Amino acid sequence: MRSIPKPSLARLPLYYRCLMEALRQNITYLSSSELGERCGVPxxxxxxxxxxxxxxxxxxxxxxxxxxxxxxxxxxxxxxxKDAALVGVGSLGRALALYPGFGSYGLQIVTLFDNDPLKVGSEVGGRTVFSVDRLTNLVRRLGIRIGIITTPAAVAQAVAEEMVAGDIKAIWNFAPVLLDVPDDIFVKQEDLAASLAVLSHHIRQLKVVSEHDEIEVTASNACG
Amino acid sequence: MRSIPKPSLARLPLYYRCLMEALRQNITYLSSSELGERCGVPxxxxxxxxxxxxxxxxxxxxxxxxxxxxxxxxxxxxxxxKDAALVGVGSLGRALALYPGFGSYGLQIVTLFDNDPLKVGSEVGGRTVFSVDRLTNLVRRLGIRIGIITTPAAVAQAVAEEMVAGDIKAIWNFAPVLLDVPDDIFVKQEDLAASLAVLSHHIRQLKVVSEHDEIEVTASNACG
DNA sequence: CTTGGTTCGTGATTTTTTTCACGAACAGGA
DNA sequence: TCCTGTTCGTGAAAAAAATCACGAACCAAG
Structure with a gap:
């Protein structure tokens, strides 16, 4: 029995969401075609x-x-x-800390860290912001296994290392850098800039096509 | 000459970022192996x-x-x-509106919309928040082609339809729903919950392995 | 100009993922 | 019970992507 392919794993949350929706509608059975319809998957x-x-x-x-x-x-x-520690209480970090939707996935962001003295000691969503100096110790003491990095790119690597030192096993990285961590640490990279670039590329394609103005419109179907 | 595969396209922004970094370091030439090293790509x-x-x-x-x-x-x-309109000035929408990094990708979030009367008229990053009632007209008038949806899932579809009515051609959707739009509209889905679920699955795997306690540790390498 | 070490570009091969095709399981009604 | 229409599960085929292997381009130095 082979292990699940990565793309399949990535689709499971999609199914989960659609099934929850169906559950709210008091639907007890759903065929693969109906579920597929709801998620946009064959x-x-x-x-x-x-x-x-x-x-x-x-x-x-x-x-x-x-x-x-x-x-x-x-x-x-x-x-x-699952308890998580978030480092970098900028606008994105704050947004994630305040986002209520993670709870239904079992994620609790229990501690916040920042290196800005002005932010340390302040409260975000009822949680005190600690200095990053205390990251390793506090994370270890609380047994936290998940770290979320929402710092600028420049300090992300250093933060990751402190997380690893504190025995964190999985990192959700929103900073646009490749983290260099031991093999047994799982890194999920979240790259908004990359998504944006793909979007940008598509918009450019539109422009190119419209400039060529209906002349060369072959079967050059763009990516979905 | 075939068109670029989707995964390749998704890696280009990665290369771009590493190359910019190299440029800052006054490096004039970079081999494929050096670049690969920097991006974690063969x-x-x-x-x-x-x-x-x-x-x-x-x-x-x-x-x-x-x-x-x-x-x-x-x-x-x-x-x-590229000018963009953002709808849904919650914590995530605010974070994106305030994020300075998009500028270097040519994206300007020029207008903000919300349906909350308390938010309409307020300012975020120097931009006034308009009522969604004015979305279609304003977007059309300004010739905006990119829409960003950071609303709750329940209203995302309605917002998307108004965007389409306003002649928006590409949508960056942060709401966890499948948007039903015409074929010529490009939708880039951003699914934090899905990423989170993948992370969660990995953490669970850790637990399962540690419970089996070094007995059945085969070559079951987890996803990277 | 020749030699040796490096790197690119790409057709061929392998691996991974998606799609197809169809047998078997099941429900419901006659 | 038997028949019909639906759906699942899955091996086989097709498509897509990653990897390999190697010829050719190139630089530097003697």
């Missing part, structure tokens, strides 16, 4: 992806929504309470 | 990706940093000034 791919879970659907009926939700929660570890 | 892949651009490297030397930067800027359309 039905076959839905089935293939879900086949990596132990939970099975029922032929002729579909998937039991509540059961599948429960299995996805277990598989994705959403039910486990 | 050298061959760097070469393959860059081969989709018209700009060529020099055998035995590498790529001219300044030239390549210029070509990437052109290819990605970063030099073109």
């Amino acid at each position: 039905a076959v791919q839905v089935r293939k992806d879900l086949s990596y879970l132990s939970q099975k659907g029922r032929s002729g009926v579909g998937y039991n929504v509540a059961d599948l939700v429960a299995h996805l929660e277990a598989y994705l570890g959403l039910a486990n309470e | 050298a061959v892949q760097v070469r393959k990706d860059l081969s989709y651009l018209s700009q060529k490297g020099r055998s035995g030397v590498g790529y001219n940093v300044a030239d390549l930067v210029a070509h990437l800027e052109a290819y990605l359309g970063l030099a073109n000034e």
Whole structure:
């Protein structure tokens, strides 16, 4: 039995969200085609992806929504309470700290850090901002395994190293730099600038096409 | 000549950033292996990706940093000034509106919208917040082609429709819903919850492994 | 000008992911 | 019970992407 492909894993949260929506609508069974419709994913791919879970659907009926939700929660570890430390209380850090949606994924941002003396000691969403000097110790003492980096790029590497020293095992990095960390540390890179560049490229394509003005319009379908 | 694969396109911004960094360090030439090192990408892949651009490297030397930067800027359309409208001035919307980094990618968030009467008329980063009622007209009048959605999921679809009515061609969607828009509208979905779920899954794997306690530790290498 | 060391560019190969095609399971009604 | 229409699960085929392997370009130095 092979392990789940990365793209499939990335689609599971999508299914989870649509299933939760269906649950709110009191829908008890959903076929792969209906679920696919809701997520914009082909039905076959839905089935293939879900086949990596132990939970099975029922032929002729579909998937039991509540059961599948429960299995996805277990598989994705959403039910486990996970404490996280966030470093860098700028506008993005503050936004993440205040965002209420993470709770339903089991994530609690329990401590905030910054190196700006003006911010240290202030409160954000009821949590005190600590100095980064205390990062390693505090994280270790609290047994925190997840770190979120929302600092400028220049200091992200140093922060990551302190996180590793504090025994953090997974880092969600919003700073636009490649972090150099030991192999056993999982880094999830969040790159808004990269997304933006892809968007920008597409807009440029539009311009190029419109300048060529209906002359060379072949089957050059852009990326979806 | 085939068009660039999506994963390659997504890596170009990465190269761009590393090249800018090199430029600051007064490096004039960079080989594919050096560039790859800096971005965490194999050298061959760097070469393959860059081969989709018209700009060529020099055998035995590498790529001219300044030239390549210029070509990437052109290819990605970063030099073109792009105006964008942002809808949903919550904590995330505010963070994006205040983020200074987009400027270097040619993006200017020129107008802000919200449906909360308390927010309408207030200022964020020197820009007045307008009522969403005026979205379609204002966007059309200003010729804005990019929309950014940072509203709650429930209203995202309605906002997207108004954007389309206002002749917006590309949408950067931070709301966790699948937008139903015409085929010619480009949607770049930004899904923090999905990233979080992947992170969560990895943390869970850690737990499972440590519970099995060195017994069944096979070659089950987790995703990078 | 020749030699040796470096690097690019790319066709061929391998790996990964998606899509297809179809047998088997199931529900519901006659 | 039998028949029909639906859906799942999955091996096989196709498509896409990453990796390999190597010829050719290039520089520097003797």
